[in-house]
Each structure stands twice: as C-alpha cells, then as structure tokens.
Amino acid sequence: MYTTELQKTKAVDAIEDPEKLAAFEARVAADDFIEPKDWMPEAYRRTLTRQISQHAHSEIVGMLPEGNWIGRAPSLRRKAILLAKVQDEAGHGLYLYSAAETLGTSRGQMIEALHSGKAKYSTIFNYPTVTWADIGAIGWLVDGAAIMNQVPLQRTSYGPYARAMVRVCKEESFHQRQGYEIMMHLCQGTSEQKRMAQDALNRWWWPSLMMFGPPDENSPNTAQSLRWRIKRETNDELRQKFVDITVPQAEAIGLSVPDPALHWNESKGGYDFGEIDWEEFYAVVRGEGPVAKERMKARRDAWEKNAWVREAADAYAAKKAQKKQAA
C-alpha cells in the first residue's frame, strides 16, 4: 500500500519528444507493461520512483511497531507467527527497493533519503503499539488496508512494480488472517481481554482509514496516476471498499467501530462514515506522529550500529577476490 502521495515534487515541464510520449501513452492505455529499459517520460519515472521507494520504506519502518512485540508474544506459536510476518515485511521492502532501483536511483540513495528524513513512509507506522491487541489490530486493519491498496497494483503499468506486488499480495493474506485471529481469540477471552481488543480497534480504526491518503478532491495527481496506470483506483474508492468489508468483520466478533456516524446506506450499497481528522493526518505526514522520532532513531541506529557487518563482508569479499587473482 502506502501509496498516499505523501510527498509531491513540483511539476517540471520536461521537454519530451512528443512522438515518443504519444507512443508511451498509447502503450499504457492499452494495458501494456513498461519495462526498465523502455523509454518513459521523466515525470513517470520520478513519480514511480517516489511511490515505490515510499512503499519500500513503509515496509521497512513497518517492521518496528510489530518487532516491538516479538520478545513479548504471549505464546511460542504467536511468537513464531509474528517473527515470520515481520520477516515477510523485510522481504517486501527488498522486492520494492529492487523495483525502484530499476528506475535509476540506488539503494544507498533511497536509504539515505529515509534516514535523513527527506523521504516519507506511511503515516500509520508513527503510532505506538502499546498492548498485544495492537498486533492483532495491525494485522487485521493495517495489512487489510495494505491488501486493498496492493491488489490493484498487481496490474500497474510498470513491470517490476507489478511483479513485486504479485509476490507481496501472495504473502499478505496470512498477515491479515493472523491479526484477525488474534482479535477473535481476545474477544472470546475474559472481559479484560475483550476490552483490550476494543481499545486497539478504537485507536487503529481512524489511522487505518488515513492510510488510503487524502480525499480525492485534495489529491491532484490522481488523474495523471490513473491515466498512467500507476494507481488503479482512487483513494476514496479504496477507502470505501475497506470500510464496507471491515465493518462486518468487526461486528462478527462483537467489536464496535468507533464511529457514531457509521451506518449502512442502502441506496449506495455501502456504509456512510464520519469525517476523518485530516489535520491529524497532515500533522503525522509532517513528522509529528506520536512515535515518529523513535522510529527514525531505531532505523538510523540499526543502520549505523551494524555498519561493521557490512564492512566485514566487504573486506572478506575483497580478500577473496585478491586471492583468486593471485592464484
């Protein structure tokens, strides 16, 4: 997911070859895939690089809130599952960084952009995971929202991104189901456990809806992104779908969605729901999320404190190469 246009580069009027541009637009309109060595407009390359790298950063930073609970998982079964889930997210980050690199930005540049605070990642990961139920809520809601966003991206126009999304989508379903199962079990437990599940839903519901990004009327790049097939549905369309499938899942385990305005609208065949606090969303985008600073510190510390591993591997590779040359 996480394709919420968190960062907009100013439109540059690139002088493109009109013939190549027309051929490109026609290919994309015909649902053809664009591959790394193909000609593409600079704005397409730039938008995709930003979108894919933001997506990659989100997978990587997304390991932190859950990693927080690996050592405290309530059973060995839960611990093994959570470990596998977090490892999957690392894999998602790697698939996506590789896809972004094919557009000409190096891995190092992307990592540096993340660590310097220049690059954005999904706002959802700047909220804290204070109880075990949060791990259930994240799997169910956050991975659920991610699936909603990622499924249409399997048909995105850029081949390496589409292929990465196919792999990611295959793995996400387990993430969502293990989260829902955690919530289900808590709801079948003591009243205190059930209260914990409800509390987690209360805190994660709105931030999950924000994951789909600003409302369509404040999402000026949407039309272009839809035309270029780097987005296949609008933010509001995806958000509506998410609400429609998630509300019954909450009801089925006796949880109530924390939105007094929520009600079924027969005529549109979907739920009407309350106004999202966009002030909060934009504040988190600006880096004012409750644990934004901790997240970035954890990332930078991991990178810097483990530099010796990378250096040792480099030294070993150089030594072996030298020996081979001498032989």
Add this chain to the structure above:
Amino acid sequence: MSKDWPLWEVFVRSRGGLSHRHVGSVHAPDAEIAVRHARDTYTRRMEGISLWVVPSAAIVASDPADDAAMFDPAADKVYRHPTFYNIPDHIKHI
C-alpha cells in the same frame, strides 16, 4: 554515503523438470552471500528447490528501441508454422 553492494539477479527452479526462472535481485558483496540473501528473500515458502545468482552486470540485454528490427522478421515467415500448410481433411495423422 557507502557504496551499494553489487547487484545479483536471482533465478529459482520451482520444482524438478522446470527451468530456472528470474524472480528478482539482491545486493551482496560476493556470490556466497548472494545465494544466502536470495534464499531468505525469494524462497521463504518452498518456492524453489534450486537457486542461481548471476552478477547483474554480466547480463547483456537487447535494446527495446531495436525491438522492431530484432523480432519483426519472424512475422513475415509464417511458413515456419505448421498452420501455414493446407492439408486436406481426409489425410490423417499429420
């Protein structure tokens, strides 16, 4: 900024009897670590029984700009396909 490790393309044979297929790439300082990273990144769910890693720099690709010249000649050589030949229906096993 530290330099990226070299890039390796990863190929997986999903089961006996099938070819290795390209699945993605990894960065690694040497071939041995490339294989380990490839295993962790691309075969966490029994996706394969064999891995190849190839330095990306060693791959030579055709140029998409030359697609027409490269592949079009095949289109006017329809006689390379069995359906080009008209054989009466009553002739069997051919």
